[in-house]
Amino acid sequence: MTATAESLQIAGLVPMSTCDWPGRLVATAFLQGCPWQCTYCHNPALLDSRTPGLVPWGAVRELLDRRSGLLDGVVFSGGEPTRQAGLVDAAREVRERGFGVGLHTAGAFPSRLRAVLPFVDWVGLDLKASPEQYAAITGTGAAAAAAYASLEAVLASGVAVQVRTTVDPTVQGPDDVAQLQERIARLGIHDHVIQTVRTLGTRPEYAERLAARACVGSTA
Numbered sequence: 001m002t003a004t005a006e007s008l009q010i011a012g013l014v015p016m017s018t019c020d021w022p023g024r025l026v027a028t029a030f031l032q033g034c035p036w037q038c039t040y041c042h043n044p045a046l047l048d049s050r051t052p053g054l055v056p057w058g059a060v061r062e063l064l065d066r067r068s069g070l071l072d073g074v075v076f077s078g079g080e081p082t083r084q085a086g087l088v089d090a091a092r093e094v095r096e097r098g099f100g101v102g103l104h105t106a107g108a109f110p111s112r113l114r115a116v117l118p119f120v121d122w123v124g125l126d127l128k129a130s131p132e133q134y135a136a137i138t139g140t141g142a143a144a145a146a147a148y149a150s151l152e153a154v155l156a157s158g159v160a161v162q163v164r165t166t167v168d169p170t171v172q173g174p175d176d177v178a179q180l181q182e183r184i185a186r187l188g189i190h191d192h193v194i195q196t197v198r199t200l201g202t203r204p205e206y207a208e209r210l211a212a213r214a215c216v217g218s219t220a
């Protein structure tokens with residue numbers, strides 16, 4: 001049986017955002033659950049897939065009815081939104097209502113990503129590192145293969161993409177970042193944003209590791 005939009009476990013809904021899809025005014029739905037455990041994850045409360053959602057899909061529908069002509073679209077974010085099979089139906093419905101569909105994904109589920117891409121207008125793809133450094137950041141051995149398969153799927157689809165990399169200084173050095181930038185550029189991707197890791201919302205032990213590095217740096 002096909003999963004419906006009503007089955008989505010939505011942890012939060014931001015009714016209006018200017019920063020989740022560059023150049024667009026959107027509502028952003030944060031979907032519960034992610035299989036990875038990134039060092040710097042700034043919303044660990046979203047990771048457990050057993051945690052029930054707080055926002056019913058009907059609330060998204062009502063918002064779109066009220067904001068018709070005001071919003072450009074809906075961004076599905078997370079967590080990892082492709083974890084939930086109901087995403088395809090939800091994206092289809094948003095499109096049918098005349099809104100654009102944006103997707104934030106780290107590419108943990110390439111097959112599910114391929115299934116939803118026909119209903120997506122823009123992807124913000126979180127590509128964390130070169131393959132050999134993925135496990136150190138995500139805590140998951142299979143993460144690199146999934147992420148790079150997802151990158152291939154997005155490129156093959158022709159959907160507009162912005163690749164984002166949050167640099168984890170506890171894992172990646174400047175040479176690693178430069179090599180990743182070259183790898184991305186060789187694929188013909190020109191929209192690659194390098195982001196600095198933030199401690200806000202991260203687990204206390206990671207914040208402490210970052211702070212310790214800063215102290216070492218300031219006394220060197």
Ligand code: SF4
Binds near residue numbers: 040041043080
């Ligand atoms: S992929 Fe994103 S949501 Fe999942 S653990 Fe990593 S940073 Fe957190």
